[in-house]
Amino acid sequence: MSTTSPSPLRVALIGHAFMGRVHSHAWRTAPRFFELPVAPELTVLVGRDAERSAAAARQLGWAESATDWRQVIARDDIDVVDICTPGDSHADIAEAALRAGKHVLVEKPMANTVAEAERMAVAAREAAGRGVRAMVGFTYRRTPALQLAQKLIRTGRIGTVRQVRAQYLQDWLSDSTSPLTWRLDKNRAGSGALGDIGAHLIDMTCFLTGEQFAGVSGALQTFVPQRPVAEAPGSPLGPVTVDDAVQAMGTLTGGAPVVLEASRAAWGRKNALRIEVTGSTGAIAFDFEDMNVLQVFDPNAQTEEITGFTRVQVTEPTHPYLNAWWPPGHGLGYEHGFTHQVVDFVESIHSGTQPTPSFDDGLHVQRVLDAVQRSAAEASRYTPITTSSQEQ
Known part of the structure; x- marks a missing residue:
């Protein structure tokens, strides 16, 4: 058990479906494996339906439930305030919470539109001046192998970044x-796939390289324009109004080209x-899908007989976050990234520093x-990424 401050960090979780369940697990688990400076307390879970919310609160370990965020x-x-609702409500909840002086963690993507995200970023900058912190939940950043990858790239182990190829496939x-x-x-x-999973590729590229996108071109596809409105046989069809797959090409601010692909209709993935x-x-x-491994290619380590990438098992206690978990070789899973996210967020709140990724x-x-x-x-062939005058 960790040694924590007597004053807990009292958390409200808004939304209790897939992401809410994972976040609940993380809030419960983090203080039991990491020495946190302050203990999170699962105070209240918020959902739209009173009965379902109460049942979820009991199952997931929250002290009480409510229906009005x-x-x-x-x-x-x-x-x-931890926001795990669909994207159309992120901006309203986050802005209200920040104005009320609550620290905010919001699931990705941060919003549904640039205008909403700009409002949220302004609110976060203003709140930061009052010591209130805000963070976006791009949880894959907290995978130990990707933390190691960032360290290798940022310290020059692979030289100047020339190309990035990123792909996220689900079926x-x-x-x-x-x-x-x-x-x-x-x-x-x-x-669709663009914001749901493609957003991770964009954030991961920025996280690993330390650069932003200068511009992109892209194409979207919707393979199935209508789907059953329910699982029952003979269910009527309703329209699909988002993309099933996206392909994009872009450049980073340092000039490196990037190729991105995301699909939620890739059989077998x-x-x-x-x-x-x-x-x-x-x-x-x-x-x-092999998350405890990082592949590293070092041209200086190649011989005539042994060439190619080296498979590095990222489970040593010296690797990021691993000293709190299991002996080497005992791999982590999907849920551990969310625990690491809570650890980093709590430590940033306690130290008064800006957590990353920020709302900006x-x-x-x-x-x-x-x-x-x-x-x-x-x-169009190419769309530049613009910024507001406040950020320049």
Whole structure:
């Protein structure tokens, strides 16, 4: 058990579906494996339906439940608001929470539009002056192998970045009979594969290289334009208003080209988040379906008989976050990244430092998503990424 401050960090979680369940696990787990400076307390879970929210609170370990997020944000006994709702509500909840002096963690993508993300970023900058912190939940950053990859790239182990190739493939929408969900509704989700999983590729590229996107061109495809509104046989069909797949090309501010692909209709791929960064003196490659491994290519280590990438098992206690977990070789899973996210967020709140990714980082991702959408709609070859005068 950790040694913690007697004053807990009281958390309100808004949303209790897939992401809410994972975040709940992380809030419960973090203080039991890491020496946190202050203990998070699972104070209240918020959902739309009172009965379902109460049941989820009991199952997931929250002290109580509620149905009105506005009332919860106004409470004096809440310090942190964790937003795990569909994207159409992120801006309103985050702005209200920051104005109320609550620290905010919001799931990616940060918003559904650039305008919403800009509002959120402004609110976060203003709140930071009052000591209130805000962070976007791009959790894959907290995978130890990707933390190691960032260290190798940022310290020059692969030289100057020349190329980035990133791909995120899932297959849960491959079957045309799979029913509609809110993730297939543009009004709720903002976009499809582009924002849902493509956002991770954009953030990961920025995280690893330390650069932003200068511009992009892209194409979107919707393979199944109508789907059953329910799983029952003979269910009527409803429209799919987002993309199933996206392909994009871009350049980073340092000039390196980037190729991105995301699809939720790639048979046989469950969660294949892959990235390869090639530099002037080496390369790294990663695939989340083998998440405890980083592939490293060092040209100086090649011989006539032994060539190619070296497979590095990232499970040593010297690797990021690993000294709190299991002996070497005992791999981590998907849920551990969320625990690491809580650890970093709590430590930033306690130390008064800006956690990353910040809302400004999330805003840049939103601008790239928007540029891809505009490029696809206009069939243009290249769409620059612009910033506001406040950020220049």
